[in-house]
């Protein structure tokens with residue numbers, strides 16, 4: 274038996290073990306990863322792959338970024354968890370640094386993105402009743418069709434994806450869905466019960482859907498005029514991915530409530546946060562919301578390192594420059610297996626000609642060519658490499674995509 278066939282026996286062993294004992298909530302590509310460094314990962318057979326998913330943008334700074342890993346290691350040896358029953362010496366510094374980076378007065382630390390969104394929903398409702406004066410238990414939040422905000426019962430209650438939603442009812446009421454990109458529809462959905470508008474500035478899971486120019490500014494104006502909170506879920510779009518610190522920056526817009534997650538944890542652990550000014554945040558009083566792990570010392574050390582990396586603008590600039598290169602290279606594939614694509618910074622949604630095969634089939638062909646990517650819906654592929662990727666890595670990814678499309682064309 275050659276080393277190579279022995280190695281594939283090893284990987285099928287891991288896959289079989291996963292499938293036997295771990296719930297089948299995902300459909301992973303058949304690759305078993307064991308190491309990562311920057312934009313590259315290695316499987317148990319020693320094969321290397323360019324990571325063009327970057328943990329759904331949780332790995333904006335790549336695998337094992339030395340600054341993040343050093344911060345985590347140092348904190349592991351000092352103090353990792355206190356609960357919020359006591360102060361610790363890192364929460365205030367992390368909160369200050371993140372609030373300054375984002376331009377808000379206050380932050381509330383949580384862990385997963387979904388918890389961040391749940392926190393924002395609770396914040397908006399409480400603000401609606403206590404500050405805006407909405408009648409008890411009548412609050413509504415306007416959301417966009419084809420959103421992705423997480424997996425909790427309340428969040429799937431306003432999902433339009435049948436797989437995410439089916440058989441998880443009864444659903445949480447209080448949400449109104451309008452088309453994404455249509456500011457007028459938001460204005461029309463707002464009434465006396467409305468406390469907030471919650472959108473992703475760019476819809477990630479839906480296929481990197483970029484709204485028409487001026488949309489975010491129009492939503493901002495509508496919310497200001499109606500006296501409702503504009504809540505931006507920048508869990509995937511934020512923290513450098515689009516070439517700016519936040520996707521809302523492209524239109525010079527500041528939401529009232531900003532939700533962050535994914536890359537905030539530096540690819541090390543889940544760290545999310547909700548940011549707002551005190552006029553909103555102060556509706557939360559002790560005992561009214563919280564999380565055992567939210568704002569723990571290890572998370573704060575890592576989150577602070579992430580904020581530090583973003584404070585120089587270096588990663589935002591890389592995303593802009595390399596993103597322009599990615600867009601230019603993708604342009605060359607249009608009409609050659611690619612029907613259309615959208616790109617903002619280092620974040621692209623690529624629509625494959627459905628006649629060639631599913632997005633899944635393209636990702637399997639990419640895997641064979643040493644590139645990891647993930648289909649979103651149907652025949653759309655998302656490319657979101659870590660921001661530490663190089664220009665030649667991007668060439669390699671686009672060449673692999675061209676090759677994969679040829680493989681499928683037969």
Ligand SMILES: *Cc1c(COP(=O)(O)O)cnc(C)c1O
Nearest residue numbers: 385386387421422423506508509
């Ligand atoms: C991933 C994501 C979430 C959910 O984050 P989890 O950490 O998986 O709970 C919410 N909103 C957006 C826009 C996301 O991309």
